[in-house]
Amino acid sequence: MSDVEATVARRAIVIDDDDVILLSCRRILEKAGYEVETCSSGLTGLERLAACHPQIAFIDLKMPELDGIEVMKRVRAIDQHVVIAVITGYATISTAVDAMKAGAYDFLPKPFTPDELRVIANRCHEHWRLAERSRRLQREKEAFARRCVTIVSHQLKSPVAAVKQYIDVLLHTSRAQLPDTVVPWLERSQQRLNEMMALVEDWLTLAKIEGGALCQRDQCSDLAAIITAHIKGATATAAAAGVELRSELVANLPLVRGDAVAIGAIVANLIDNAIKYNRRGGRVDVSVALDGARVRLEVSDTGIGIPPEKQAQLFEDFYRAQQVEARDVPGTGLGLTICKKILDELGGAIEVDSQPGNGTRFSVQLPCAVAPPTANAGG
Numbered sequence: 588m589s590d591v592e593a594t595v596a597r598r599a600i601v602i603d604d605d606d607v608i609l610l611s612c613r614r615i616l617e618k619a620g621y622e623v624e625t626c627s628s629g630l631t632g633l634e635r636l637a638a639c640h641p642q643i644a645f646i647d648l649k650m651p652e653l654d655g656i657e658v659m660k661r662v663r664a665i666d667q668h669v670v671i672a673v674i675t676g677y678a679t680i681s682t683a684v685d686a687m688k689a690g691a692y693d694f695l696p697k698p699f700t701p702d703e704l705r706v707i708a709n710r711c712h713e714h715w716r717l718a719e720r721s722r723r724l725q726r727e728k729e730a731f732a733r734r735c736v737t738i739v740s741h742q743l744k745s746p747v748a749a750v751k752q753y754i755d756v757l758l759h760t761s762r763a764q765l766p767d768t769v770v771p772w773l774e775r776s777q778q779r780l781n782e783m784m785a786l787v788e789d790w791l792t793l794a795k796i797e798g799g800a801l802c803q804r805d806q807c808s809d810l811a812a813i814i815t816a817h818i819k820g821a822t823a824t825a826a827a828a829g830v831e832l833r834s835e836l837v838a839n840l841p842l843v844r845g846d847a848v849a850i851g852a853i854v855a856n857l858i859d860n861a862i863k864y865n866r867r868g869g870r871v872d873v874s875v876a877l878d879g880a881r882v883r884l885e886v887s888d889t890g891i892g893i894p895p896e897k898q899a900q901l902f903e904d905f906y907r908a909q910q911v912e913a914r915d916v917p918g919t920g921l922g923l924t925i926c927k928k929i930l931d932e933l934g935g936a937i938e939v940d941s942q943p944g945n946g947t948r949f950s951v952q953l954p955c956a957v958a959p960p961t962a963n964a965g966g
């Protein structure tokens with residue numbers, strides 16, 4: 588893997604009211620390969636730092652105009668990533684702790700030897716390099732996720748949808764004219780294309796979550812309304828599967844954190860699974876209630892259940908319990924991954940409780956958009 592950060596010129600700034608310190612720091616650091624700015628006051632130091640963007644700032648804690656802690660605070664407002672080392676003649680544990688609390692990474696007690704300064708400068712630079720590298724990888728990951736979304740939606744989803752539509756039309760309008768041997772092949776193709784569309788949709792949802800385009804934490808949703816709408820849409824599927832779908836929604840629940848698309852994906856995945864992995868004559872119960880500063884959603888079913896040894900893997904990408912594959916239940920193995928990732932983004936949680944042969948209950952905790960008054964009173 589390329590290490591772009593290692594090739595960037597090393598830049599340091601030294602802010603200290605002692606001219607002798609400034610001069611010796613400049614000599615030592617320049618000899619060690621750094622471009623060095625020196626400033627004898629906090630205010631000029633801040634100006635130069637904003638102009639030359641060093642990776643390291645050495646800041647004296649005791650200066651007449653602005654003290655070092657105040658300079659550090661202002662440095663952070665200008666550049667979040669610069670690595671700060673404090674220089675001080677009062678090398679006590681408590682000054683070191685105060686400096687670290689204010690955001691310093693390292694600590695250089697006066698008087699110091701050239702070697703001590705070089706070691707600290709190199710340690711700070713290494714810290715900056717690793718942090719910068721992880722920021723770059725994160726940016727690349729987000730850009731890749733965004734590119735995937737574009738590629739999948741334009742290059743894959745559209746042609747698959749078009750082929751599926753041709754087959755739908757063919758079967759709908761010309762079934763009687765088609766040879767008997769052809770119809771089952773077309774129906775099988777239709778089913779496989781449906782599976783592929785579901786996979787593309789789920790993958791797209793995951794890429795959107797990872798690219799930060801789904802899960803708007805600053806938005807809020809009416810969970811009960813989302814459940815009611817989904818249940819309405821799922822009633823026919825449940826009836827066809829011989830499953831009774833019931834809900835118990837407490838009135839006037841507070842809004843939950845997260846946009847309707849993200850919350851809708853959780854609700855849809857859990858309710859659809861509870862129907863899919865059920866049996867004829869079975870039941871699905873959906874309930875929501877306030878639980879402290881969170882809203883609890885429970886989806887219980889009387890279906891096939893999940894063996895205890897499989898439960899830990901349920902939230903992994905593409906995981907499907909074997910007995911499901913054997914029953915030929917369609918699915919991508921991404922639904923619960925999507926639920927978990929959305930909940931992680933929103934600060935929620937999900938738990939499963941299941942007994943093979945008896946049924947499964949998924950419990951979801953969703954943070955309220957605004958903490959309900961009783962939540963504060965009750966702790």
Ligand code: ADP
Binds near residue numbers: 891892907909920947
């Ligand atoms: P999919 O349903 O598309 O296979 P999910 O990620 O939604 O993928 O679920 C992963 C696996 O967890 C399923 O394949 C199934 O084995 C199991 N599972 C999920 N929900 C239930 C449930 N309500 N009852 C039994 N098994 C379930």
